[in-house]
Each structure stands twice: as structure tokens, then as C-alpha cells.
Amino acid sequence: MKLTIFRIVAAATMLGALLSCGSKTETNVEKGNREQILYVANGSEPRELDPQLTTGAPEHNILMALFEGLVNEHPKTLAITPGVAESWSVSDDDKTYTFQLRDTAAWSNGDKLTAHDFVYSWKRSLMPNFGSQWAYMKYFIRGAKAFHMGETDDFSSVGVKAISDAVFEVELENATPFFLKLLVHNSYYPVHQATIEKFAPIDQPISDWTKPANFVGNGPFVLSEWKLNNLIASVKNTKYWDAANVKLNGVTFFPIEDQQAEVRAFRSGQVHVTHTPTMAIEKIGYYQENEPELLDIVQTYSSYYYELNTTKPPFDDARVRRALAMAIDRDLLVGSVSKGGQSPGYTLVPPDPQGYVAKFHFGYDIEKAKALLAEAGYPNGEGFPEASILYNSQDDHRKIALAIQQMWKSSLNIDVGLNNQEWKVYLNSRKNFEHEVARAGWIADYVDPSNFFEIFLSTSGNNHTGWVSAEYDALIQQMQEEAREPQRFELFEKANKLLADEMPIIPIYYYTDINLKSPSVKGWYGNVKHSHPYNRVYLEEVKK
Amino acid sequence: MLKYIVKRLLAAIPVLFVVILITFVLVRLAPGGPFDEERNVPEQVLENLNKRYHLDDPAHIQFFQYVGNLLQGDFGPSYKYPNRSVTEIIYSGVPVTIELGFYALLVAIIIGISTGLLASLKPNTAQDYVPMSLAMVGICLPSFVLGPLLILFFGIWFEWLPVSGWGQSANDKILPALTLGATYAAYIARLTRGGMLEVLSQDYIRTATAMGLPRWRVVLVHALRGGLAPVVSFLGPAAAGLLSGSFVVETVFQIPGMGRFYLQAAFNRDYTMILGTTIFFSALIIVFNLITDIILVWLNPKLRHQTFKS
Numbered sequence: 001m002k003l004t005i006f007r008i009v010a011a012a013t014m015l016g017a018l019l020s021c022g023s024k025t026e027t028n029v030e031k032g033n034r035e036q037i038l039y040v041a042n043g044s045e046p047r048e049l050d051p052q053l054t055t056g057a058p059e060h061n062i063l064m065a066l067f068e069g070l071v072n073e074h075p076k077t078l079a080i081t082p083g084v085a086e087s088w089s090v091s092d093d094d095k096t097y098t099f100q101l102r103d104t105a106a107w108s109n110g111d112k113l114t115a116h117d118f119v120y121s122w123k124r125s126l127m128p129n130f131g132s133q134w135a136y137m138k139y140f141i142r143g144a145k146a147f148h149m150g151e152t153d154d155f156s157s158v159g160v161k162a163i164s165d166a167v168f169e170v171e172l173e174n175a176t177p178f179f180l181k182l183l184v185h186n187s188y189y190p191v192h193q194a195t196i197e198k199f200a201p202i203d204q205p206i207s208d209w210t211k212p213a214n215f216v217g218n219g220p221f222v223l224s225e226w227k228l229n230n231l232i233a234s235v236k237n238t239k240y241w242d243a244a245n246v247k248l249n250g251v252t253f254f255p256i257e258d259q260q261a262e263v264r265a266f267r268s269g270q271v272h273v274t275h276t277p278t279m280a281i282e283k284i285g286y287y288q289e290n291e292p293e294l295l296d297i298v299q300t301y302s303s304y305y306y307e308l309n310t311t312k313p314p315f316d317d318a319r320v321r322r323a324l325a326m327a328i329d330r331d332l333l334v335g336s337v338s339k340g341g342q343s344p345g346y347t348l349v350p351p352d353p354q355g356y357v358a359k360f361h362f363g364y365d366i367e368k369a370k371a372l373l374a375e376a377g378y379p380n381g382e383g384f385p386e387a388s389i390l391y392n393s394q395d396d397h398r399k400i401a402l403a404i405q406q407m408w409k410s411s412l413n414i415d416v417g418l419n420n421q422e423w424k425v426y427l428n429s430r431k432n433f434e435h436e437v438a439r440a441g442w443i444a445d446y447v448d449p450s451n452f453f454e455i456f457l458s459t460s461g462n463n464h465t466g467w468v469s470a471e472y473d474a475l476i477q478q479m480q481e482e483a484r485e486p487q488r489f490e491l492f493e494k495a496n497k498l499l500a501d502e503m504p505i506i507p508i509y510y511y512t513d514i515n516l517k518s519p520s521v522k523g524w525y526g527n528v529k530h531s532h533p534y535n536r537v538y539l540e541e542v543k544k
Numbered sequence: 545m546l547k548y549i550v551k552r553l554l555a556a557i558p559v560l561f562v563v564i565l566i567t568f569v570l571v572r573l574a575p576g577g578p579f580d581e582e583r584n585v586p587e588q589v590l591e592n593l594n595k596r597y598h599l600d601d602p603a604h605i606q607f608f609q610y611v612g613n614l615l616q617g618d619f620g621p622s623y624k625y626p627n628r629s630v631t632e633i634i635y636s637g638v639p640v641t642i643e644l645g646f647y648a649l650l651v652a653i654i655i656g657i658s659t660g661l662l663a664s665l666k667p668n669t670a671q672d673y674v675p676m677s678l679a680m681v682g683i684c685l686p687s688f689v690l691g692p693l694l695i696l697f698f699g700i701w702f703e704w705l706p707v708s709g710w711g712q713s714a715n716d717k718i719l720p721a722l723t724l725g726a727t728y729a730a731y732i733a734r735l736t737r738g739g740m741l742e743v744l745s746q747d748y749i750r751t752a753t754a755m756g757l758p759r760w761r762v763v764l765v766h767a768l769r770g771g772l773a774p775v776v777s778f779l780g781p782a783a784a785g786l787l788s789g790s791f792v793v794e795t796v797f798q799i800p801g802m803g804r805f806y807l808q809a810a811f812n813r814d815y816t817m818i819l820g821t822t823i824f825f826s827a828l829i830i831v832f833n834l835i836t837d838i839i840l841v842w843l844n845p846k847l848r849h850q851t852f853k854s
Contacts, residue, residue: 045808047625055581131592133585149588206626228628228636229800230710254709257808258795260692261708265798268699268707424576424813431580441582461584 027269033520033541037250038534041262043276045229045255049210051189052125055133057443057530058255060186061275065234065251065534066217067189070099070118070168071180075536076525077354078447080180084113084190084218084241085168094175094483095142096159099168104241107192108215108222115162117190120202123155125187127203134187137445140179142171175483178448184531185445192216220246220535229255240535247523247538263516272518272539277443277530279514281396284340287516294516297341298526301350302443302511303452304342306389306404309436310504311466314376314385321503323372324437326365327411328404330509337403338396340514345507347496348456349449352528356449356489358496366411373412381413387436388417392426397439400508430464438464441511447528449492450479456504467504549834556830563826564614564819568607571818578623578813597623610819619823620816624809630820633805638824640710641801644720644793645786651725652732652782657775659729660736664771665763667741675733682730687789691723691796708798720797724789728782732775740771769843776843780836784829 028039043058051063070085085099105113122141125132128150139145142159146152159171172179182188195216200207208214215223220243221234232253236246254271256262259280265271273296287295308315308324315321330344343350346361370380378384389405391397398420405416416437421429430438442462444451453476454460458468475498479491499505513530523537579585579593594600598609613620619630659679663672682690698719699707706716743749744767752762791803802821809817841847 045625048627050627053626055583128588129592131589131596133581133583133589135589136586206621208627210627227800228625228633229798229804231712254798256708256798258798261796261798264692264695264699264707268703270706270708422576423811424580425574427580427582428576461586 029269029272029518029520032272033539035250036248036539037252038248038273038521038537038539039271040251040253041256041265041271041274041276042232042253043255044257046232049215049223049226049232050205050207051186051191052121052130052132052134053205054186057277058275062232062234062253063186063189063219064531065219065221066215066223067186067191067219068240069185069189070101070183072533073184073527073529073531075523075531075533076527078181078527078529078531080184088180094177095172097170097172097179098163099170101166101168102241103166105218106239106241107218108237108239109192109195110239111192111194111216112165113190113218114165115168116165117193118168119155119160119162120193121190122160122188123158124191124196124202126155126158130203131205132187134185137182137185137187140172140174140176140182142173174481176480177483177485177488178446178450181446181448190218192218221248221251224250231255242535246535248534251534266516266518272521273524274515274517275530275532276515277511277513278340278396279516281339281399284514293519296513296515296517296526298513298515298530299341299343299350299528300443300511300513300530301352301447301528302441303345303348303350304400304439304441304508304511305345305348306506306508307430307435307438307440307464308504308506309433309438309464309466311433312436314378315387315436317376318502319372319376320378321506322362322501323369323376323412324408325503325506326362326369326372328407328506328508329364331364332407333400333403334509337399338509341512342509343512345509348499348505348507349452349492349496350444350510350528352447352449355447356492359493360497360500362500369412373414378414381415384414386415386417388419389437389439390419390421390426390429390435391439392423393420401439404508433464433466435464437506440464440505443511444529450476453479453492453495456499465504467502469498469502472498472502545838549838552834552837556827556834559830560823560826564611564823565607567819567822568610568815571813571815572603574813576813578815580813597621610816614823619820622809622814622817624812624814624817630816633817634802634820634824637800637802637805640799641787641790641794641803644710644717644724644790644799644801645783647717647721648724648728648786648790649779649782651721652728652786653775655725655729656732657736657772660733660738661740661763661768663733664737664740664744667737672737676737679730679733682726683734685726687723687727687792688796690726691719691793694719694723695796710797710799710801716797720793720799723796724786724793727789728786731778731782735774735778736771739774740767743767743771746770773840773843776836776840779839780829780833783832783836787825787828 032039042061046059046062048054049062051067054063068083070083072081072083074081084101084105086102088097088099090097101115107113122138124130126135126138126144126148128148135148143157147155147158161169163169195214196209199209212223212226220237220240222237224235225233233250235250237243256265262274263280263283266274308321310316334342334344346363347358349358351357389401391401401418405418408414408416429435442452442455455462456467456472457463457476458473475491475495479488482488482491517524519542520539522540524532579590598606621629622633659675663675666672695707698705705719706713709716749762749767752766790801791807794801794803805817806821809821
């Protein structure tokens with residue numbers, strides 16, 4: 001009896017303690033709105049915060065706050081605006097760019113930022129032993145490839161020079177109309193030489209300089225805390241040249257890789273905004289119906305497609321490839337399967353409202369597809385060899401592959417299997433050409449169609465189709481040397497038509513970025529690069 | 545007793561060696577390497593990376609190099625996080641996981657023992673059936689279901705507790721501890737009930753009651769000690785389970801513990817991280833089992849004499 005009473009009292013006390021200590025506390029969103037600190041759910045833990053070493057989007061999101069390149073992008077139109085460079089001029093042959101650096105440019109420790117810093121940083125990323133995976137993006141610069149390949153160790157042979165402390169000059173191999181757009185990528189950011197050399201030689205990538213205690217950057221914010229798998233916090237950099245116009249006092253990033261946990265973090269007010277490419281697919285419908293004002297769906301300059309292994313029959317026959325491409329109902333896919341507001345894709349290159357929009361589309365045509373398949377020797381799918389769609393284990397890829405499998409069965413009467421593999425295994429299989437059909441995606445490094453077309457050069461390591469075309473290679477070569485826009489657009493269209501005729505890949509849709517955003521976040525606009533410069537973002541409490 | 549402990553620890557060394565060997569071989573057998581990325585890595589960069597991390601040496605050389613470094617306390621650099629060593633990462637994650645495990649164990653012991661005790665006092669009545677059915681549900685409900693359910697109730701609907709994080713806001717340690725501890729609470733409840741039922745039917749309990757001792761004294765002082773024996777021997781595997789169960793809970797609640805690093809390392813093929821965390825967990829489990837054995841023996845004077853004097 002006494003025992004029972006004792007136990008009941010104990011249970012009641014525990015419950016009471018649990019309930020009482022769980023009273024409503026201020027959420028991060030409320031606190032952030034008050035203190036002008038932006039909280040971001042940023043996907044996976046960053047590997048590194050060294051701008052010349054990182055490869056991923058989560059790292060780039062953070063680096064955009066901590067560093068600034070020669071130029072910036074307008075948050076809405078992505079037009080190039082001055083950054084560290086207050087002005088620039090281009091030579092008549094479009095090959096030499098001269099940048100005038102502003103004299104208020106400074107590092108977060110007060111040191112002046114000069115053209116020599118850019119020379120040092122770009123040299124570092126091109127050093128052969130350094131291992132920067134983005135070094136190839138600098139090959140547009142004269143002599144850069146030779147230096148990176150180790151053909152010479154004299155950096156003065158590369159077209160990167162500090163004419164004076166405030167003047168920085170770059171010479172290109174060819175006229176490259178999108179060169180300025182490249183400069184917003186983190187591999188072009190400057191790094192602080194003295195800090196780096198305190199911890200490691202120029203080409204030693206493993207170093208402690210990015211730890212908060214040692215960190216020096218030139219961006220609107222400076223790194224203040226980095227707790228592994230927990231958070232990365234930055235505070236306003238008072239030495240930033242435009243600090244007077246930066247309204248936020250800090251940005252804190254949470255590395256939340258689990259999509260469900262990310263949605264929960266947003267719902268409970270732990271973060272203002274999610275900054276990952278997509279969100280938990282089953283939650284999209286809920287928000288579209290009930291709270292569409294929180295959903296931020298943006299068309300991006302990225303393409304989702306299937307790569308066909310042209311070294312394996314019957315995929316070596318272009319008619320088979322075209323038949324498969326035409327038998328997919330893409331409107332159904334984006335409307336009912338992926339449901340994220342994506343656009344159906346009939347060309348490799350997504351449309352760029354500010355630039356090139358592909359003209360030729362091959363279209364959804366079951367009759368034509370059937371005819372092509374019959375012509376290739378498989379009337380009504382008879383005799384079609386075993387094949388499967390390879391994709392990495394993720395729910396959306398599975399749903400799309402399943403839908404396409406069904407479409408091919410019902411319209412062409414062929415049986416294609418599904419093969420899902422864990423990410424690294426999938427990468428490996430695709431690299432070793434073990435697939436017949438493999439899912440792939442490409443997010444553009446810079447907004448120019450050449451970035452997509454170059455994937456299918458015969459020498460490209462990103463070409464998992466085995467498709468080799470001298471005509472295509474020559475076309476791309478021409479593209480790289482042509483600077484005038486109308487002529488470039490003509491070349492793009494030619495390449496587009498060639499890809500449609502040969503169909504080594506089947507375009508499926510163009511990605512959208514689907515994010516959740518609190519209404520108190522202002523100055524954050526959708527654009528095709530999912531790029532949000534923090535120096536123009538601010539928080540304003542929304543009156544309910 | 546000291547001789548016993550030393551003997552056990554020495555016997556653990558070959559066990560650890562075998563664990564290292566098997567893990568080393570298995571991670572390298574898995575397709576995909578640490579530097580495989582979606583974008584093609586230029587040949588030359590890959591070569592440099594492999595050279596820097598000695599991945600181009602023959603496998604047995606790599607193994608002996610690794611063990612050699614290990615003996616000097618160096619777990620190596622992480623392949624995925626180049627500016628952090630494995631030791632650093634383990635040091636940042638381990639205290640968190642151990643704290644989580646400790647709170648979960650507390651939850652499991654307190655809820656489990658009290659529920660089991662209550663149930664054993666009035667067997668085959670409502671006081672027995674209700675807690676034991678709940679225990680059954682607790683055992684069957686996996687943590688990745690229970691966690692989000694608790695988050696939904698307490699975090700989102702009632703807004704009483706935070707939904708993720710560890711140490712960032714007050715009370716964010718409650719839900720993870722509850723989620724992780726719940727399954728073990730259920731097991732411990734059933735074990736306590738079983739153990740207590742057996743002890744309560746013993747002669748010496750009847751003697752104590754007959755001698756006029758109050759019921760609470762009979763149960764808590766005399767019966768519990770023997771009745772908890774199955775619980776204590778369960779604590780070893782429970783500790784192991786708590787450590788590995790923490791992986792799921794850490795992902796659901798975004799806790800910066802070892803479990804999440806371990807999972808990420810496996811996906812990233814971060815060889816050194818995988819090896820480092822495996823060794824660490826194995827060593828912990830060996831130590832926990834040793835402690836459990838010692839406690840078990842200490843609880844029972846008959847065994848104490850047998851084990852330590854031999």
C-alpha cells in the first residue's frame with residue numbers, strides 16, 4: 001500500500017517536473033528577428049571552410065558570408081556588381097580584364113586587401129600538389145592549365161598579375177564572355193596569406209587556419225564558432241568595406257542532413273530558412289495546400305537526366321535512344337510524381353530567362369517512339385535485351401524511375417529493371433560503365449550553356465555515356481573560341497540539335513529548389529543559382 | 545580483484561586486433577572510395593590525394609602503418625574533413641554520446657525498475673498487465689518512430705520542448721534521452737518483474753516477512769538485490785545497444801555525437817574515421833562488459849569468493 005502510494009507520488013512528481021520545465025521559451029526565429037541574426041538550415045556539415053578546397057553547395061553557402069570575391073551578384077537578377085573590385089575594364093580583344101580594387105577593401109583583422117592577395121590565392125588553387133578540385137575552372141586563364149599540370153613551376157607564365165597594390169590584371173586564353181560570372185565562385189575568393197603561412201606552406205591543404213580562433217576573411221561576416229555537427233556561427237565583420245549597409249548582425253548555420261529533421265527545425269522555429277536543394281518530398285504537398293506563403297520554389301539552372309550507356313547494345317543505336325526519350329510523359333512526371341514545381345525537360349540545357357533558351361524540343365510522341373523502336377529491330381518491344389535503371393537510393397529518384405519504367409512498359413512494351421545503390425556504390429558503378437541507364441544531374445557552375453554542353457565532350461570525365469562524336473567536340477571547341485552572342489547562340493542551338501538527334505542522354509526535368517522561408521526574412525530572392533548574398537538580407541518581425 | 549581486471553584487459557587486446565583487421569578489410573572491400581565525388585575528380589588531383597593519404601601503398605603496408613600509428617595514439621587524419629584529425633573528431637563527439645547514453649540509461653533504469661517492481665508485487669492483475677503491455681509496445685516501437693512522435697506531441701503541438709540540438713536551449717536533452725531510453729526501460733521492466741517474481745517466492749523472503757519486517761523493507765532491501773541480477777547482467781549489452789542506438793536518435797534530434805559521425809563516415813568511405821570510431825566503440829563495449837561482470841560478482845558474495853580468489 002505504502003509502496004503504491006510512494007510510486008504514484010513519484011510518477012506524478014516526474015510528470016510535473018517534465019511539464020513545468022517545458023514552458024514556452026523564445027525560439028531562434030523570435031530571438032533572431034530581435035537581434036538580427038539569421039538562422040539557416042544548411043544541409044551537411046561542411047568538409048572545410050578553405051574557399052579553394054571546398055566543392056559542395058553547403059560550403060559555398062557559408063563561404064559567401066565569410067569571403068567576398070572581385071565581383072558580386074545582384075540578389076534578384078544575378079547581374080554582376082562590384083565586390084572587392086570597384087570597377088573593371090576589358091581590352092578590345094576581350095582577353096584582358098583589369099580590375100581596380102577599392103582602397104577600403106580590408107581583411108577582418110584590419111590588414112589591407114591588395115591585388116597581391118588575389119595573385120597568391122589563385123596561385124594556391126592552381127598548385128599541382130594542393131589538390132583543388134575546382135582548378136579546372138581557372139583553365140580559362142592563359143597558362144593556368146600548364147601550371148596546374150606541372151608543366152612549369154613558374155607562376156609568372158600564368159595570366160594573373162598584380163600591376164600594383166590596387167590593380168589586378170587577368171589574361172585569358174580565349175575571349176570568354178561569361179568570365180565575370182565565374183568570379184563569384186568560392187574558388188576565386190582571396191585568402192589571407194599571412195594567416196595561412198602561419199600554419200602550413202602554400203600548397204599544404206591540411207591546416208588549422210580555418211579554425212575560428214585563427215580565421216581571417218574579407219566577407220560581410222567573420223567566423224566566430226564552429227562546433228562539429230552542431231553549428232557554424234558568424235558575426236558581422238566591422239572591417240568589411242560595406243559594413244554600414246549590412247543589416248544583419250550575424251548568420252548561424254545548422255548542419256542538418258536529415259530532411260525530416262530539417263522540416264521539424266523550421267516548424268518549431270529553430271531556423272528562419274532552409275538552404276538545401278530540396279525538402280522532404282511528402283511535406284511539399286502539405287505546405288502547398290496549407291501554408292504556401294512559407295514555401296519558396298525557384299527554378300534553377302540545373303538539369304536532371306538519364307545517361308544511356310552507348311557502349312552496350314541496344315543503347316548503341318540512336319533510334320532506340322530517341323524512342324526511349326520520346327516515350328516519357330514528362331508533364332505527368334513533374335505534375336504527379338515529383339510534385340516540386342519542376343519544369344519538364346526536352347533539352348539538356350535549362351532555359352535562362354536572361355540568356356539562351358533552347359528552340360528545338362523533341363516532344364512526347366508515343367507513335368513515333370514505337371516506329372523508331374520497330375525500325376531498330378524491336379517491334380513492339382520484342383527481343384529487347386535486359387536493362388535496368390541505375391539510381392542512388394533516394395525516394396524521389398525511386399519514384400521517377402518507377403514511373404518511367406511503367407511508361408516504357410505501357411507504351412513500348414519493354415521490361416526495364418530498377419537498380420538502386422547507395423551513393424558511393426552508385427558513383428562507382430557509373431564510373432565503371434556498369435549501367436545501361438543511369439540517373440544523373442548537373443547543377444551549373446556558372447550560368448552559361450557551355451557548362452552543360454562540355455559535359456559530353458569525348459574527353460570529359462563527367463560523360464558516362466561512352467558517346468564520342470568528333471562533330472560535337474569540334475562544335476564545342478568553336479563555342480569556346482566564339483565571343484559574340486548571336487553566333488554563340490547559334491552554336492548552342494546546333495549542339496542542342498545534335499544531342500537531340502543522337503540522344504546519348506534523356507533530359508527529364510529541370511530542378512527547382514524547394515525551401516521553407518519564414519516571412520520575417522527580407523532581401524532573400526529566388527534566382528536560378530539559389531544564390532543569396534547575406535549582405536543584403538535582413539529580418540523584420542511580421543505583424544500577425 | 546586487480547589480477548582479475550588485468551587478466552580481462554589483456555585478453556581484450558587480441559579481440560581489438562581482430563576487430564581492426566576485419567574492419568580494415570571490410571571498408572576497403574566496399575565499392576566506392578573516399579574521394580569519389582559526383583563530379584569527376586581530375587586524374588592528377590586523385591593521384592595526389594592517394595599519395596598524400598598513402599592509399600596507393602599495398603594493402604598490408606597500409607594496415608601495418610595504421611596499427612603502428614595507432615600504438616602511438618594517432619588515429620590519422622579524416623579523409624572527409626581534411627583539417628581535422630580523427631582524434632579531434634572523436635573527442636568532440638564522444639562526450640556528447642556518453643552523456644546522451646548516460647541520461648538514457650538513467651531513464652531506462654528509473655522507469656524500468658520501478659515499473660517492473662510495481663508489476664511484480666501484484667502479478668496477474670491490472671497493476672501487472674498495464675505496465676507490461678506498455679513495455680511490449682516500447683520494445684516493438686523503434687526509436688525512429690518514437691522520436692518523431694514525441695517531437696510531434698511535445699515539440700510541435702504543445703511547444704514545450706525543443707525539437708533538435710544538444711545544449712543549445714534548455715531542456716533539449718530530455719526528448720532524446722527519453723527516446724533512447726524507452727526501449728531499454730521496457731526491457732528492464734520485464735527483466736525486473738521476472739527477477740523479482742523469482743526472488744519474492746524464495747524462503748528467505750517469507751522468513752523476513754514472518755519476522756515482522758515492513759513490506760517496503762522486505763522488497764527494497766532484501767528482495768531487490770537478488771531480483772536485480774538479471775537487470776545487471778543485461779546492462780552490458782544495454783550499454784552497447786545504447787551506444788549504437790544513439791545513431792538513430794542523434795540523426796533524428798541532430799545531436800553532434802559519435803553516432804552521427806560514424807554514419808557519415810560509412811557513407812563517405814572515410815576509412816580512418818570508420819576505423820577510429822569502430823575501435824573506440826569496441827573498446828568501450830569491452831570495458832562496459834568488464835564493469836558489468838564485476839558488479840554482478842560483487843552483488844553476490846558466493847560468486848565473489850569464487851571469482852576473485854581463484
